[in-house]
Amino acid sequence: MNWLPAWEGFVRVVEGGSMAAAARALGCTRAQVSKQMAELERRLGTRLFERSTRRLALTPAGEVFHQHALRALEAVDSTEIAVRNLGDTPRGTLRVSATVTFGRHCVAPLLPEIAAAYPELEIELILTDHIVDLVGDSIDLALRMTRMPPDDAVARRIVSLRRVVCAAPAYLERHGSPRLPQDLLQHQCLSYVLGDNKTWGLIDGRGVETPVPVRSRIHFNNADCMLDAVLAGHGIAILPTYLCHRELAAGTLRTVLDDYEPNIVYGRELYACYTPSRVRVPKVRVFLDALLRRFQPVPPWERAG
Structure with a gap:
């Protein structure tokens, strides 16, 4: 049994709350996901889910396995990122998250300039006022307005917003x-x-x-x-x-x-947040550098004032 797809399927089942939701996220059939979960439980020698007609709930063993599976999949993802980004040339797809208004007015205008400077780089800007999951949503860098940046991420202060x-x-x-x-x-x-x-x-x-x-x-x-x-x-x-x-x-x-x-309840400081695995990734570094050049020491709208 190839363990990686089964572990990913297990995490998707937990996130989606059902095998049908996991199948939709993975682009496969519910029967395939169900087979993976059965083989996974047989291999581990324990039940991972409490099944009922309404929903799936994790057993104590499932809760423990879920935490380890998340860390293992993050390690695999970090390894792939490190291999893909060998060298100093930014390449691949950079996924950036920002709040809707700040992202539209202050981040989006930067993207053509960065893309023109690095021909092998593609940039996706995801605008949402909700906090994204850096790992689960495959976000390379999230711009967050917060009083306290998350403990599980690297946080770089970008600018104070008056x-x-x-x-x-x-x-x-x-x-x-x-x-x-x-x-x-x-x-x-x-x-x-x-x-x-x-x-x-x-x-x-x-x-x-x-x-x-x-x-x-x-x-x-x-x-x-x-x-x-x-x-x-x-x-x-x-x-x-x-x-x-x-x-x-x-x-x-x-x-x-x-x-x-x-x-304001979420404070005035804007941070760039990213997982430790992205610290040395060239595409993250060049985007972070562009942010710092743009907004420090004084942001352009305050200079205009």
Whole structure:
């Protein structure tokens, strides 16, 4: 029995919750997966799954085997990567993950430049606001906004992302400009579904935070949509300057409460995260170098400001 496909099949069954889901992920039949699992259990001399009509659950032996199988498959993957990337020339496919708005505005424009410099390199940019699994999703490098980078990955700080409280001039002319955090209670504030829970934390120059349960009737999970709503005069929002710096410079947006810094639940630091097996991989190194050249010591949108 070739153990590698069976071990991969086992991990897919656990991830998908069924043999049918594993078969779809692997591009084979359910019968093939079922046969692999039966042979695997026979070879190991123990049951790995508790079977019922509704779902599969791991036995204690299955839980132990799952952890070891994950590490073994990661080691195989790392070995293949190391062999494929022998030498100093970046080649192959580089899979990068970033949040939707930051990736669209700040990462995507870098890709043609990098691809032009390295003809043997292909780049896939996966945009999602959810945390990806570096190993399970085959991600070479993930850009994450977080207070604490993951313990199981190498993390390189890339840039600090500043945010401002802002509104359109037309809105401020109609409703006035807030002078203190508590004044926001009298305003329509646009809420970010994934991050603020309808409460804004504003930190003054002494480091004291004032929580404000803002009034929100419009909610978004996308910063681009929030920017459009603010520009249309529908309310006040907290926006990252990498997104709204042009509007601030043009005067179509104005900042308010400039003496306070918005405190965002996931922090202001952006990290490049990758597994230890990618540390010396040329394609990861050149992409990381391009990020550092672009965003350090001062990101371009702050230089423009």
